[in-house]
Amino acid sequence: xxxxxxxxxxxxxxxxxxxxxxxxxxxxxxxxxxxxxxxxxxxxxxxxxxxxxxxxxxxxxxxxxxxxxxxxxxxxxxxxxxxxxxxxxxxxxxxxxxxxxxxxxxxxxxxxxx
Amino acid sequence: xxxxxxxxxxxxxxxxxxxxxxxxxxxxxxxxxxxxxxxxxxxxxxxxxxxxxxxxxxxxxxxxxxxxxxxxxxxxxxxxxxxxxxxxxxxxxxxxxxxxxxxxxxxxxxxxx
Numbered sequence: 001x002x003x004x005x006x007x008x009x010x011x012x013x014x015x016x017x018x019x020x021x022x023x024x025x026x027x028x029x030x031x032x033x034x035x036x037x038x039x040x041x042x043x044x045x046x047x048x049x050x051x052x053x054x055x056x057x058x059x060x061x062x063x064x065x066x067x068x069x070x071x072x073x074x075x076x077x078x079x080x081x082x083x084x085x086x087x088x089x090x091x092x093x094x095x096x097x098x099x100x101x102x103x104x105x106x107x108x109x110x111x112x113x114x
Numbered sequence: 115x116x117x118x119x120x121x122x123x124x125x126x127x128x129x130x131x132x133x134x135x136x137x138x139x140x141x142x143x144x145x146x147x148x149x150x151x152x153x154x155x156x157x158x159x160x161x162x163x164x165x166x167x168x169x170x171x172x173x174x175x176x177x178x179x180x181x182x183x184x185x186x187x188x189x190x191x192x193x194x195x196x197x198x199x200x201x202x203x204x205x206x207x208x209x210x211x212x213x214x215x216x217x218x219x220x221x222x223x224x225x226x227x
Contacts, residue, residue: 004156036218043118043205043218044157090156101170102216104156 002027002093006105013081014113021076021108023065023091032094033074034102035065039087047089050074061085086112116140118219120206126225132194135222139187139208146183147216148191149205157205163189164212196226 003026013019025031032051036044048059055067065076074091091105119138127133139146144165149157160179162170165186174181178197183189193200203223207216 041220043207043220045218046215049215092156101159101162102157104158106154106156 002031002095002103004091004093004103004105006089006091006108008108009106010109010111012111012113015083016080019076019078019081019085019110021089021091021110023074023076023105024072025074025091025093026072027093027095029095031074033065033067034092034094035059035063035074035076036090036092036104037061037087038090038107044090047076081110081112083112083114086110118206118208118217120204120219120222122222123220124223124225126227127196129198129226130195132192133196133224134193135191135204135206135224137189137191137206137208137219139189139206140217142210143208143217144186144211145209145216146189147207147209148181148189149207151203151205151221153202160191162212193224196224198226200224201226 005024034049035047037047038044047063048057050057050067057065063078067074088107088109090107092102094102121136146163148160150160151157161174161181163183166183181191203221205221207218209216
C-alpha cells in the first residue's frame with residue numbers, strides 16, 4: 001500500500017524568505033503526486049501535480065515541486081513567501097490514473113512571521 | 115462556476131444521535147468522494163461514487179455509516195448512531211471523472227458530545 005510522510009508538522013518562515021516543505025512517499029510503481037493547500041475553514045485546493053515528464057513542476061501561487069525518484073521525494077518550494085501563504089499543506093500520492101484514490105500525508109502547518 | 119457545496123458547515127450533536135451531511139458537487143462532475151479528516155491528519159477516503167454507483171466503499175464503517183447518491187448528483191452521508199470518535203471534518207470532493215483533478219468543498223465540522 002502507498003504511504004506519504006511529511007516529516008515537518010509545523011514550519012515558521014519569515015515573510016519574503018524561501019520555503020521548502022518536505023514530502024516522502026512509498027509506492028511500488030510510478031506515483032502520481034500532488035500538493036494541496038488548506039486554509040482555515042476551507043477545503044483543499046490543488047497547488048500542483050506530477051504525473052510524468054519534467055520532474056520540476058510549476059503550480060499556482062508561485063509554488064513549484066521537484067520529483068526525485070532516487071529519494072522518493074516530492075518537495076514543495078517557493079522562493080519568497082507571502083503572509084497569505086500561511087495554511088496547512090498536504091502532500092498526496094495517487095495510484096492508477098492518479099485521482100482514483102489519494103493517500104494524504106499528515107500535513108505541514110506553515111506560519112509566516114513579519 | 116460554483117464550487118462543491120456542503121451543508122451544514124458545523125454540527126454539534128450528542129452521542130447516539132443520527133446526523134446527515136449533504137454535498138452538491140460541481141455541475142457535470144461524475145465522480146464524487148467523501149473523506150474523513152481527523153484533527154491534525156490528512157483526509158482519508160470513505161467512499162467514492164462514479165455517477166450513482168459506489169465503486170469504492172472499502173473504508174466506510176458500514177455498521178454506522180451509510181451514503182447515497184441518488185440520480186448521480188447530490189450525495190448524503192449519514193452516521194447512525196454517532197460516537198464521540200466521529201468528531202472530525204467530513205469533506206466532499208468531486209471530479210469530472212476519475213482521471214481528473216478533485217475539487218474539495220469546505221467540509222462539515224462535526225462535534226459529538
